[in-house]
Structures are given as structure tokens and as C-alpha cells.
Amino acid sequence: MMFEKMKKSQAWRRFKKNKRARFAVIFLSIEIIACFILPLFLESLNPNKSDPVLITWSAPSVQHLLGTDKIGRDLLARLLYGGRVSLTVGLISPMISLAIGIPLGLIAGYYRGIPEAIIMRIADVFMSFPSMILILILVAVIGPSMTTLILVIGVMGWTGIAKLIYGNVLSIRQKEYIESSKCIGRNTAEILFKEILPNSMGPVWVTLSFRVGGAILQESGLSFLGVGVQAPQASWGNLINAAQDLPTLMLRPWAWVPAGVLIVLTTLSFNFLGEGVRDALDPKMKL
Amino acid sequence: MSTPLLEVRDERINFILENKKHVSATEHVSFKLDSHTTLGIVGESGCGKSITASSILGLLPKGAGYVAEGEILLEGKDISKYTPKQMQQIRGKEISMIFQEPMTSLNPVYRIETQMTEMLKAHDPKISKADAHARCLEMLTKVGIPAPEQRLREYPHQLSGGMRQRVMIAMALSTNPKILIADEPTTALDVTIQAQIMELMIELKESTGTAIMMITHDMGVIAEMSDYVLVMYAGRVVEYAAVKELFRNPMHPYTQGLLKSIPRSDQDSEELFTIEGSVPGLTEMPQGCRFANRCPHATERCIQSFPPTVELENGHQIACWLYEESK
Amino acid sequence: MAKYMVKRLLTIIPIFFGITAIIFILLNLAPGSALDVLASGEGNMDPEQLQQLKISLGLDKPIIVRYFIWLGDILHGDFGRSYFNNQDVMLAVKLRIGPSLLLTGTGVIMAILISLPLGLMAAYKPYSIWDKISNFFALAGAVLPGFFLSLGLIYIFAIQLKLLPTMGMHTGTKTDLIDLIHHMILPASVICFGSMGGMIKQTRGACLEVFNEEYMKTARSKGISEAAVVIKHGFRNALIPVLTTVLMQIPHIIGGSTITEQIFAWPGMGSAMINAINNRDYPMVMCVATILCATVLATNILLDIVYSIADPRITYD
Numbered sequence: 001m002m003f004e005k006m007k008k009s010q011a012w013r014r015f016k017k018n019k020r021a022r023f024a025v026i027f028l029s030i031e032i033i034a035c036f037i038l039p040l041f042l043e044s045l046n047p048n049k050s051d052p053v054l055i056t057w058s059a060p061s062v063q064h065l066l067g068t069d070k071i072g073r074d075l076l077a078r079l080l081y082g083g084r085v086s087l088t089v090g091l092i093s094p095m096i097s098l099a100i101g102i103p104l105g106l107i108a109g110y111y112r113g114i115p116e117a118i119i120m121r122i123a124d125v126f127m128s129f130p131s132m133i134l135i136l137i138l139v140a141v142i143g144p145s146m147t148t149l150i151l152v153i154g155v156m157g158w159t160g161i162a163k164l165i166y167g168n169v170l171s172i173r174q175k176e177y178i179e180s181s182k183c184i185g186r187n188t189a190e191i192l193f194k195e196i197l198p199n200s201m202g203p204v205w206v207t208l209s210f211r212v213g214g215a216i217l218q219e220s221g222l223s224f225l226g227v228g229v230q231a232p233q234a235s236w237g238n239l240i241n242a243a244q245d246l247p248t249l250m251l252r253p254w255a256w257v258p259a260g261v262l263i264v265l266t267t268l269s270f271n272f273l274g275e276g277v278r279d280a281l282d283p284k285m286k287l
Numbered sequence: 288m289s290t291p292l293l294e295v296r297d298e299r300i301n302f303i304l305e306n307k308k309h310v311s312a313t314e315h316v317s318f319k320l321d322s323h324t325t326l327g328i329v330g331e332s333g334c335g336k337s338i339t340a341s342s343i344l345g346l347l348p349k350g351a352g353y354v355a356e357g358e359i360l361l362e363g364k365d366i367s368k369y370t371p372k373q374m375q376q377i378r379g380k381e382i383s384m385i386f387q388e389p390m391t392s393l394n395p396v397y398r399i400e401t402q403m404t405e406m407l408k409a410h411d412p413k414i415s416k417a418d419a420h421a422r423c424l425e426m427l428t429k430v431g432i433p434a435p436e437q438r439l440r441e442y443p444h445q446l447s448g449g450m451r452q453r454v455m456i457a458m459a460l461s462t463n464p465k466i467l468i469a470d471e472p473t474t475a476l477d478v479t480i481q482a483q484i485m486e487l488m489i490e491l492k493e494s495t496g497t498a499i500m501m502i503t504h505d506m507g508v509i510a511e512m513s514d515y516v517l518v519m520y521a522g523r524v525v526e527y528a529a530v531k532e533l534f535r536n537p538m539h540p541y542t543q544g545l546l547k548s549i550p551r552s553d554q555d556s557e558e559l560f561t562i563e564g565s566v567p568g569l570t571e572m573p574q575g576c577r578f579a580n581r582c583p584h585a586t587e588r589c590i591q592s593f594p595p596t597v598e599l600e601n602g603h604q605i606a607c608w609l610y611e612e613s614k
Numbered sequence: 615m616a617k618y619m620v621k622r623l624l625t626i627i628p629i630f631f632g633i634t635a636i637i638f639i640l641l642n643l644a645p646g647s648a649l650d651v652l653a654s655g656e657g658n659m660d661p662e663q664l665q666q667l668k669i670s671l672g673l674d675k676p677i678i679v680r681y682f683i684w685l686g687d688i689l690h691g692d693f694g695r696s697y698f699n700n701q702d703v704m705l706a707v708k709l710r711i712g713p714s715l716l717l718t719g720t721g722v723i724m725a726i727l728i729s730l731p732l733g734l735m736a737a738y739k740p741y742s743i744w745d746k747i748s749n750f751f752a753l754a755g756a757v758l759p760g761f762f763l764s765l766g767l768i769y770i771f772a773i774q775l776k777l778l779p780t781m782g783m784h785t786g787t788k789t790d791l792i793d794l795i796h797h798m799i800l801p802a803s804v805i806c807f808g809s810m811g812g813m814i815k816q817t818r819g820a821c822l823e824v825f826n827e828e829y830m831k832t833a834r835s836k837g838i839s840e841a842a843v844v845i846k847h848g849f850r851n852a853l854i855p856v857l858t859t860v861l862m863q864i865p866h867i868i869g870g871s872t873i874t875e876q877i878f879a880w881p882g883m884g885s886a887m888i889n890a891i892n893n894r895d896y897p898m899v900m901c902v903a904t905i906l907c908a909t910v911l912a913t914n915i916l917l918d919i920v921y922s923i924a925d926p927r928i929t930y931d
Contacts, residue, residue, distance in 0.1 A: 125629060128862045128910045130869040133887055137903060140891040141640045210756070217759050221873055224761045225888060243765050244877070250773050260762035267757040346834055350740070371840060379837035391828040394847055395927055405846075406836040442926040455832070 011280040021276025024269035031266065035083035047077040047234050057252060066254050069242065078234035079258055085223075085235040086266065089149050090216040094208050096154025101161025102204075106192050108162065109169025120166070123159040131156050135218070139227045146229050149222060153215050164207055168200030202281045209274030213267035220263050236263050290363040291319040292498055293343070293382075293466055298357035298367075300335070300342055302569065303350070310569045311355065312338055313522040322465060325492060325499040327513030327530070329506065329545070333566055335522040336502045340468045342367075343500075344384055345374045380410045383459035387471040389451035393443035399423075400439035403458045410462050426457035430487060449480035453487065460491060467492075470502045485511050506549050510534060518542050521566050521577035523593070528603040538605045540582045576608070584609055615922065615929070622918060626911045631685075633907045634900075638681045641896045688904065694897035698890075703901045706886065711905075713783060714870030714882030720798060721805025721871070722863045729810050730856065733817025734849055737825060748814045755811020764804050764877045771800060781879040801878040805871050809863060816859045820852035827851070854924050861917050865909045869902070 015021055039046075044063070058068045066075035108119040138152045173196075222228035223237025231238065236259040243249040243256035298316045301309045313335035320326045328336045341347050342354050345366075359367040366377055378384075386392040394402060403423045407414055414422075420439075427435035430453040443451055452472060459467055469488065473481040489512060492499055501512055509516055509530065516533045518526040518541065526539040537543045547560040564581035567573060576582070579589040586608065594608040668674050672683060687694065693703040732751070735744035772780045779785060783797050824830070825848055833847040834840075870884030879885070883902060890898035922928045 121625070121629070124914055125633070125910055128865055128913050130866050130906065132872045133869050133884075133902070133906060136872065136887060136891050137637060137640065137899060140894070140899070141643065213757060217757075220759055221761060224759075225873060225876060227888075227891065237761075240762060240765065249765060249769060256765065260759070260765070263759055263762065264757050268753070271753065271756055341831075344835055346831060375837045375839060377837070378835050384832075384835040386828055386832060388828050392832045394829040394833065394851070396851055396925060405838060409836055409838045444927045458836075 015276050015280035018276045018279060020272040021280075024272035024276065027265060027269045028273070031083060031262075031269075032087065035080045035087060039077065039080055044074070044077075047073060047081040048232055049073065057248075057255070059252075060254050066258060067252070069255065075239070075255060075258075078239060079236070079262065082234040082236040082239055082259060083262065083266075085146055085229050085233065086216045086219055086263070089146065089153065089219040090212045090266075090270070093150045093154035093215045093219075094157060094211040096151065097157030097161050097211060098204070098208065100155065100158035102165055102197070104158065105162035105165025106169060106196065109166040109173065110188070110192055110196070116166075119162065123162055126156075126159045131218075132221070135222065136227060139222065144222075144227050144230055146233070149219050149228050153218050157211055157215070160207060160211070161204065164203055165197075165200055168203065169196055172196050172199050203278075206274045206278040206281070209270050209277060213270035213274075216263065216267050216270070220259075236260075290360075292322050292362060293320040293500075294318075294358075294360040295339070295343070296358045296360065298339070298342065298359065299355045300338055300347065300352060301355040302352045304570070308570075309355075311522065311572075312352065312569060313519075316357070316519075316522075316524055318517050318524070318527065320466065320498050320500060322498045323492070323496050324514040325501055325512050326515045326517060327501045327503060327509040328517045328519060329503055329509050330519035331504055331566065333521075334519045336504075336519050337470055339519070340384070340470050340500060340502050343468065344378050344382055345369070345371070346378075346384075375409070379406050379459075379464070380462050381464055382466040382468060383462065383464040384468040384470065385452070385455045385459050385472050387474050389448050389455055389475065392455060393451055395443055398440055398442055399446075399454055403439075403454075403461060406458055407461060422461055423457075426461045427454070429460075429491070430454075430457040431483075432457070448476055449483065452476060452480075452484055456484075456487065456491070460495065460497065463495065464497060466498045466500060468500045468502070471504070472501075473508060474503070474505070481508075488512065506545055518545070521572065523577055524596075524604075524606065525578065526603075526605050526607075529601075532601060532603055536603070538603065538610060539578075539607050540584055540609070541578045544581075576606075619915070619919075622915055626915065630907060630911055634685075634904055635681055637903045637907075638684060638900060639677055641899060642677050642680070684900070693901040693904070696895050696898050698893045698895040698898070703897045706898065707883070707901050707905065710870075710881060710883045710886045711868070713880060714875070714884065715867060717798060717801055717875070717880055717882060718805055718867045718869075718871050721802040722809050722867055724802060724806040725809035725813055726860055728806070729813035730817050733814045733856075734821050734844070734852070736814070736818045737821030737852075738844060738848075740822075745818075748818055751807075752811045752815045752818075755807060755809075755814075758807075760804050760808045760871075761873050761877060763807060764800070764874060767800050767804065768877075783881060797878075801871075801874050801880055804874050808871075808874075809866075813856070813859055817852065817856050820855045821848060824848050824852045854921065857920055857924060858917060861913060861920065864913045864916075865906055868909045869906050 056068075056070055056072060058064060058072070060067045064074050064076065066079060069075055069078065104119050104123075108116040135152050135156060138155075139148055142148045142152070219228060220235065220237035220240070223235040224241050226238070226241065228237055229235035239259040240256045248255055294317075296317050298313065299311050300313045300316075302312045303309055316335070316339055318326065318328075328339065330336045338347060338352060342352075343359055343366075347353060354367050357367070358365045361377065361381060366374065369377065393399075397405075400420070400423055403426070404419045407419045407422060423439055424435050427438060432438055432450060432453050438446065438450070438454075443454075446454065456467075456472075467488075472488070473484050476484060485508065488499065491497065499512070501508065503509060513530045516526075516528060516530050517524055518533075518539065520541050526533070526537070526542045528536075533542065534546065537546050541562070544560070544562040548562065562581055567577060567580070573579060573590065574593070575591050576585070576589040576593055579585040582589065588608050594606050594611060596604050596606045597610045598604045665674075672680060675683070684694070691704065693707075695701065696703050696706065729751075732744060732748045735742070736748035739745060768780045771778045778800055779797050780800065783794060785793055785797075829851075830843065830847055833843045838846075868883070870880075870882040870887070872884035872888055874880070875882045875884035876888055887899065887902050889895070890902065
């Protein structure tokens with residue numbers, strides 16, 4: 001126990017020393033406050049209200065720091081509300097991947113044999129199927145919306161988690177304390193969830209952080225294609241979509257560049273966060 | 288006095304740590320090796336015996352370790368200053384090496400013949416396929432591998448550990464090197480296989496005249512195989528003597544401890560002897576004798592400064608303050 | 615080996631039926647049925663006409679029966695006709711598959727040619743400039759969305775510098791190679807960039823692991839050249855895991871790159887898929903999905919075969 005505690009405090013110290021991780025924590029905190037809390041207090045930040053004076057594509061001004069869009073809506077407000085979408089999809093869909101991937105990985109690794117063969121074979125097929133096309137089909141079937149995106153991206157992400165857990169279970173299984181748990185008569189579920197799972201969570205947290213970045217990229221890509229979050233709801237992807245219109249691309253960078261920069265910075269932060277956790281827990285971890 | 292086949296003079300190997308600091312892993316290591324003899328280098332893991340062996344072939348881990356001082360003289364020529372291209376001519380031709388893990392020291396994706404031929408070709412680019420094949424067969428037969436034709440076509444994973452080590456020896460000796468460096472060649476093997484491999488090496492040494500440098504932590508292997516023994520502790524040579532002399536008259540307290548800790552069947556002792564304490568780490572090397580913190584005879588002087596090496600008339604060398612007076 | 619392959623093929627057949635059945639059923643459950651799409655194109659239809667259309671399309675039968683009818687048809691190479699323009703779907707796909715292969719194939723091959731040597735060098739010389747470059751691309755590939763990069767490239771190279779075209783495969787009626795290459799540079803670079811990150815990471819990791827193996831030391835002790843040690847012994851062994859990443863790109867090459875094709879108006883499978891989904895042209899979606907499914911399964915078998923060739927320790931008994 002002492003040792004565990006010591007390891008934790010050491011990991012925490014290493015994490016705090018990591019400059020990239022510190023950047024990530026600060027950036028994401030600011031972003032979450034700006035997207036989720038700020039609009040509650042500033043009425044001017046309404047993403048759906050058209051400005052009656054400045055109707056179409058106004059340039060940045062004091063009232064509208066990032067200008068307005070085609071129908072006079074405040075682009076800064078839309079950017080922040082788009083951030084809500086991206087962060088929500090990014091944070092929730094990996095949880096779905098976890099909810100599917102962890103049990104399947106545990107089952108495959110612990111029971112071996114037929115369950116292992118079936119689960120891993122399906123994972124192989126899933127992994128080599130171009131995910132974009134599978135997602136497109138699912139979106140077409142369920143109908144595009146934010147909920148659909150969360151579900152679809154979450155479901156598609158189970159393979160990586162399952163494989164990771166599976167690999168960990170295999171290596172932990174060999175260890176003696178699992179044998180001794182069996183000897184003192186603990187049942188399978190107890191061994192799985194109390195011994196094996198906690199011991200393989202380190203790499204899972206790291207992957208999770210990377211998956212958040214991945215989910216944000218996928219969400220923005222789908223919204224960009226027009227099969228994700230639907231108008232009038234704003235998202236970073238559909239804000240950038242406006243740049244498929246040549247005059248916007250050429251003349252109004254403020255309308256689409258900020259959304260792109262935020263996607264990059266946000267995914268970058270989640271990657272840094274993942275790296276920070278990885279290096280703090282075990283610098284030799286292969287992820 | 289003629290030039291020895293191999294002489295290492297006052298060698299210091301440095302390692303570069305993660306924080307870019309350079310620390311010495313071995314210091315003032317000197318020894319000689321003549322043909323037809325076997326020199327055993329003994330010490331516990333981390334004492335610097337393996338890296339000393341690696342340094343002779345210029346195989347220290349790239350960017351992490353290097354020879355900082357001293358000379359490595361092969362027939363009088365300092366090969367530690369050789370360029371990588373020149374070293375290629377030494378490796379596998381003048382000096383061959385075999386390793387501890389026969390399971391992993393052969394490349395899993397190539398057939399035995401491919402791996403053996405590669406070495407022959409490296410030093411004789413004009414060798415014909417048939418000649419190379421014949422040489423491989425000859426060597427496998429020599430190291431006692433049954434059905435060598437078939438073995439040559441097989442991959443390493445199809446061979447047992449003992450067979451793989453035989454293949455390694457066959458390969459190492461196929462170019463008739465002057466020196467064979469064996470880095471713990473029997474440690475990873477079963478006891479019966481160990482004995483066979485040692486017997487094979489003794490036999491081959493006698494028939495080919497190849498000098499052997501035997502790195503081990505096992506005093507039993509030393510007794511079995513060596514003519515001379517070099518005892519290393521924490522990066523320094525502490526004692527050097529002919530094997531019989533060393534076993535009869537171990538002088539350094541560390542050597543005495545090592546010998547006492549061998550389990551013996553002819554004595555009825557209750558407990559196995561152990562040397563108390565542990566080896567100091569690379570970054571915490573004391574300025575005095577490195578064994579002082581574990582030595583039963585340690586005095587103030589041992590902690591203050593490292594003892595000079597004393598050589599007795601019979602060639603027995605010791606680095607210990609206990610023998611300073613006897614000089 | 616032969617026995618294993620037969621077994622493997624046998625397990626793949628139910629997977630193929632399973633996946634296609636699931637997609638078929640899902641598509642038929644989707645809101646906005648094909649009927650609505652067709653009917654809306656014909657103006658107002660009375661219920662009787664609608665019923666006739668339903669029967670003529672076979673939509674009155676139970677879904678499982680329809681799946682088996684569809685299965686029977688595709689075994690004859692008949693993927694049906696597009697709901698959208700009544701074209702033979704297979705014909706449309708045949709027209710689309712070439713451009714996809716060309717564009718995504720070029721991008722992926724570029725990525726392989728850059729990533730593998732870069733990953734190798736990064737592992738060989740940690741902390742060197744190679745290591746830094748590969749770290750940069752690995753990270754950039756994971757955080758920079760392809761569509762944003764595409765727009766940026768269009769902005770710089772097409773709009774500001776006026777160097778490269780941004781739409782389609784050819785300018786007007788030109789069909790020469792130079793023109794085609796001109797059209798490919800931007801989209802192929804985006805695809806290359808997108809594939810590079812993962813490949814570099816994988817190659818670097820695999821090489822780092824192999825370089826620590828004991829047989830590398832053995833190889834060096836033989837007196838062969840450093841290049842031979844690194845390539846013949848190091849890279850050759852690292853190749854085994856790297857091949858997975860590379861071969862897994864095959865379905866991607868066949869399926870095309872959806873977003874990139876859409877942005878650059880490239881007439882490939884990816885943009886066909888998006889159009890088909892937007893038009894609810896289910897025979898087309900089904901056709902693309904089936905081809906991809908077959909490709910994915912074939913790729914998995916190919917992986918097994920390539921593994922057993924690349925690594926003699928793997929035998930399938």
C-alpha cells in the first residue's frame with residue numbers, strides 16, 4: 001500500500017513537471033469555461049440570433065469579434081457552441097467505446113478459447129474496415145444528429161480498447177497474484193474486476209485521452225461533410241464547411257480558420273494529456 | 288617478451304546517462320590474453336565484465352557507451368582507435384563473440400545456413416556457394432550437431448537451446464578467429480547442456496588454438512574452463528591469477544567471499560555464505576576501494592583511497608590495502 | 615498451411631454474409647425509404663401506383679427474403695439499379711473505382727515511401743533530426759484534420775500561388791498525364807499526410823524494439839557492414855508488425871478517401887458513397903459496402919499469408 005501511494009505521488013509529480021501536459025490542462029480548462037460557462041452570462045453570445053443590422057458576412061467588429069455568417073449570426077458564439085458539440089462528442093463517445101471494449105477484452109483474455117476467437121476475429125474485421133464508410137452508413141440509417149455521432153463514433157472505437165485490455169489480461173493472467181486469488185477462492189467476476197481490471201487501467205487512461213482527440217477529429221469531419229451535426233446547430237466542422245464556398249475561403253478567413261485552429265489545439269491538448277499520463281505512469285509504455 | 292595476442296591497458300569505459308552526464312562504468316582495467324589459453328573474467332552482474340568484452344569488439348551500445356581511456360592492443364595494434372570500417376575486418380575474422388541467450392542471439396527470420404554464410408562472405412567475398420556450404424557443414428559436424436545438412440535448412444526456432452548455442456559456436460569459429468569472446472555462454476542453458484557446451488569449448492580450444500575470453504559469474508565455470516582468472520568488482524579489476532593459484536590462495540576479500548559462497552558437497556555447513564550489502568551504483572561510486580562497504584577488513588584507508596595493484600612473484604595481482612605491506 | 619487456409623476461408627464466408635446482412639437490414643430500416651425517394655421524383659403518385667412500384671422493386675416481400683434475393687443477384691454480378699438515376703450500380707462503381715485506386719493508392723504509396731525510412735532513421739538515431747521530424751509528423755497526423763489541411767493547401771497553392779487546380783481529375787477535355795498529375799498533387803498529399811502519422815509511429819516503435827534484440831549484436835559481431843546490420847537484420851524483423859499497418863490500408867485504397875475526394879471533387883468511390891447516402895441510393899450504398907466487405911476479408915487472409923512468409927516462426931497447423 002505504501003508503495004502504491006508512493007508511486008502515485010511520484011507519477012503526479014512527473015505529470016506536473018511535464019510542460020506539454022501543463023499546456024494541455026490550462027488550454028482545456030479555458031476552453032471548457034469559454035464554451036460551457038461563458039455563454040450563460042453573456043447574452044450577446046447567441047449562436048442562433050441574426051443581427052438585424054449586419055446581415056451577411058460582416059467582418060470582425062466590436063459587437064461581433066469574429067464577424068457574422070451568411071445570415072448574420074455571431075460567429076464567435078457559433079464557435080463556442082461548436083466547441084460544446086466537439087467536446088461533448090469527444091468526451092462521451094470514448095466512454096461508449098470503454099463500455100463495450102472493456103467487457104469484451106476481459107472476456108476474450110480471461111476465458112480464451114472460443115470467445116477469444118470470435119471477439120478478436122470481429123475486432124480484426126472492424127479494424128480493417130474503413131471506419132469513415134461504416135460511420136456514413138450508420139449515420140444514414142439512424143439519421144444525422146449529435147446523439148448519432150456520439151453513438152456511432154463510440155461504437156466504432158471499441159476495438160482498440162478491447163485489444164488493449166485483452167493484451168493486458170493475457171500478461172496479468174500469468175502473474176502469481178491471480179493464481180493466489182484463485183486459490184483463496186475468489187470468483188471469476190471478482191478476479192476480473194478487482195484484480196485484473198485495475199491493473200490494466202493505466203494504459204486505458206492513456207488511450208482514452210488519445211481517443212478523445214480522435215473522436216473530435218471524426219466528429220468535425222462528419223459535420224464538415226454535412227452528415228454530422230445539422231444546421232442550425234453549430235459545430236466546428238460545419239463552420240469550416242462554409243469555406244467550401246470560394247469567396248469565404250479567399251476573403252473571410254476569420255469565418256473558418258478559428259474553428260480549424262481550435263480543432264488542432266484541442267486534439268493536440270488531448271494528445272499531450274495522454275502523453276503526460278503515459279510518461280508519468282510508465283515512460284516505457286508502448287502507446 | 289613477445290607481444291601478447293590481446294592486451295587491454297588501463298581501459299576506462301564511460302556511459303552517458305539520461306541526464307547527459309558521463310559516468311565511468313569501468314576504470315583502469317588491464318589484462319593480457321595469449322593464444323591457446325582461456326581467460327575467465329568473473330564478477331557479479333553489473334561489475335563491468337560484459338561491457339569490457341563488448342568494448343573489445345567496439346560493440347558498446349551506440350550513443351550510450353564509449354571507451355574513454357586506455358588501449359586495446361590486438362597483436363600490438365590499438366584497435367580501440369580503429370574506424371568502423373577497420374573494425375569490421377576485426378569482428379568475426381580476428382575476434383568472434385558468442386552470447387548468453389542462444390534463444391535470441393540468432394535472427395529468427397533467416398535459415399541457419401544463411402546466417403552462417405553471411406559471416407563467411409563478410410570476410411571472404413569471393414567464397415563460392417559450394418565452399419561456404421561445405422564449411423558450414425564441417426563446422427556443424429565439428430560442434431557435434433547431428434544431421435547437419437537438415438539443420439542448415441532449418442530456422443533457429445526449430446532448434447533446442449543447446450543446439451542453438453552449438454550453432455553460435457560453429458558460426459563464431461567458422462572463420463578461424465584468433466580469439467573467441469564468450470559472454471556467459473552457458474548461463475541460460477540446462478545444467479547437463481551447460482556441461483556439454485563447456486566440454487565442446489575446451490575441445491575446440493585445444494584443436495584450433497583459439498584463445499578464449501570467458502565472461503561468467505559462475506566460479507564453477509571458471510574452475511572448469513579457465514587458465515587465468517580476472518576478478519572484477521564494480522568496474523575495477525580486484526584480482527588476477529592463474530586458476531589454480533586463485534582457488535588455492537584467494538587473496539582479495541571479495542574473491543574469498545565469492546569462493547566461500549559456492550555451495551560445496553564435501554562440507555557440511557548449515558548455511559550458504561553470502562556477502563553482505565550490495566554493489567554501489569554507477570553514480571555513487573566511492574572514491575576509495577569500491578568493496579569497502581561490504582569488506583570485513585575495511586579500514587579508514589580503504590574508504591579514503593583506492594588501493595594500488597600489487598603483483599606477487601608468481602604473477603598473482605591484487606588490488607587491496609591488506610597486501611600493500613607485502614610488496 | 616493449405617488446410618488452415620481452407621478453414622480460414624470457410625470462417626470468412628459466414629462473416630461476409632453476416633456483415634452484408636446487417637448492412638442490408640439496417641439500410642432497409644432507415645427512415646426515408648427508397649420508395650419515398652422514387653415517389654418524390656415522380657411527382658404525386660396515387661396509392662395504387664405506389665403499390666405497383668413497391669411490387670416491381672420487390673419491396674413488398676419480408677426483409678430476409680429480400681436479402682436472399684439480393685444475394686442471389688450479386689452472385690450473378692447484378693447489384694441492381696440505382697434508385698437515383700436508374701443506372702446499373704456495378705457499372706457506376708466500375709467507373710469510380712479506378713480514380714479512387716489511383717488517388718488513394720498514390721497517397722498511401724507516398725506515405726509508405728516516406729514513413730518507413732523516416733521511422734527507421736528515427737529509431738536508429740534517437741533525439742536526432744530524423745527523430746524530431748518523425749515526431750512532428752506523427753503528432754501532426756493525429757491532430758490536424760485532413761479537410762482543414764486541404765482547405766489550407768487550396769488557399770495557398772490554388773488561390774494565392776495559382777499553381778495547382780483544385781477540382782476533378784482533368785482540366786476540360788484534356789487527358790494528358792501531366793494534367794492528371796497536376797490535379798493529383800494536392801489531394802494525394804493530403805491522403806499521404808493522413809496515413810503517415812500512424813505508419814511512422816509503428817515503424818519507429820517496431821524498429822526500436824528490434825534494435826535492442828540480441829541478434830542485432832550477433833549481426834554486428836560478424837563483421838558485416840552497419841547498413842547490412844540495420845537493414846537485413848533490423849528492418850527485416852521490424853517489417854513484420856509494420857506490414858499490418860501497411861496492408862490494412864488496402865480497403866482504404868479501394869474504398870477511397872471520402873472527405874478528400876469530396877473536397878477536391880474527385881470522381882472516386884468515396885465521393886460516390888457520400889452522394890449515394892445523401893440520395894438514399896441504397897443499391898449503390900450496398901454495392902460499395904459489399905465490395906469493401908469482400909476487400910476487408912480478403913485483406914485479413916492476405917495478412918495471414920504475408921505473416922507466414924515474413925515470419926518463419928508462424929506456421930498454421
